[in-house]
Amino acid sequence: MKEGTPATSSASAPGSSADEERRKAPESYLLLFNVGKKQNFGTLLRSACAFGVSEVVIVGAKKLATFGNQGTAQHAQTRHFDSLEAAKEFLTGRGARICGIEIDDNAKPVSTHPFSGPTAFMLGNEGIGMSPQQRAACDFFVYIPQHSGATASLNVAVAGSIVLHHFATWAAMPEHPRLGEKFVVQPARGSLEKFSDPTQAEREEMNRKRSDRASKRRLEEDVGEENDLGDDVEA
Template sequence: MTKAHTEIMSVQNARVKDWAQLLERRGRDKQGKYLIEGYHLVEEALRAGARVETIVYSLEKGAPTGWDELEQAASPVEWVGVSQAVLAKCSDTQTPQGVLAIVARPQLGMDELLAGEHDLVVVLDGVQDPGNLGTIIRSADAVGAKAVVLGRGTVDLYNPKTIRSTMGSMYHLPILEADLSLLLPRARERGVRLVTTSLQAERSCYDTDLRQPTWLILGNEGKGVSPEVAAQSDVQVIIPMQGKAESLNVAMAATVLLFEASRQRLV
């Protein structure tokens, strides 16, 4: 495939300033786009058919090769060679890998989620750490969960730290933001069982039937699931622990619950 390449050398270029704004949530919300960095993530985005608009690469290192077939499966992509200074301005890392991409944010709403399969879904209520969100998305991907829902107060999926921590799993299943006070009642109407975690719960997750359509709801790292969301749950469970640890990290708890649900489905 013959690609049309352009070059930008100055950090004062208007397009470069737009790209740099994508490092902040306000810029991402304004432009409806986000930035990914590194060969693995850009390749995963192309492979998944994400709306990659522009691939920005280091003129010093040269344009990546071997993506022609992947690019044909996606929408037409613009290639822009840039200076190291431009890459540094648009990068969230200390040592840029030499390639980044500008991607249009997908538009997935509640109606689309509820219309599809919702056998096993993870719902996050105020999870604030990018690393935790990324790990939960990877675990959901690993067990074949149908979606991840980000409730109000949850860290932005398109935060560069979150994106890196997903290791590409963000492209393997639907992820959407939603108002849980509106979404959860509609899910229950469709036969979904809402399961929340609580340190005060008496019911073990291992003694709870997770084979039916189930949405696992996990809350903020310090406060847990909000009272408003907990009030909508059908059952509260606890992960029993034999040792002396007071509790599990939210990403660890989500992983345990997801793999227990997966195990029950495989029995």
């Protein structure tokens, strides 16, 4: 699919054809780093689920504050990294370019859909915007055009939601079916299902947690041995 190519999509009923369309669509990722407010985390998680984001990639925070997610947290596929460099290496391996959502001289209007394939979207901090480290990690930037002089910028979660919707439209992701005045909500995978039949991302997340617990136990054992040695010296 060429950059900026208009996409056509229509509402699709549940079934294999819609699933096949989703599999063919370029993937999107949400890269969360340096976002400070838990309300924004939760709202971004909700929007990521609504607009077909494949995975939410979280840097630094071991536990994601999900206030405001309205029950979508259990549907989100998350992956954790200790550093932005490690997260970028993973995303690059998935063929994704990192797009910074920022009002920048080099940014293109998101309405022009300057996408060319799988894309990971990263936002700046609510107060100070993107750090130099974040800017250096981005392959390109988009901004959201405004049409009045009433505000200098949009809320982080609002901006992220608008951009994710634009990407879903460009990628021709099939519209999810509606029932009455709402969209149909699929049953979330339960803990037992995730344990007995994990997806690749779920398996990797379980391994990460096991590794973290093992590291914590080793650290506690080392500290305990040092304390015992200190007691022996004093005696």
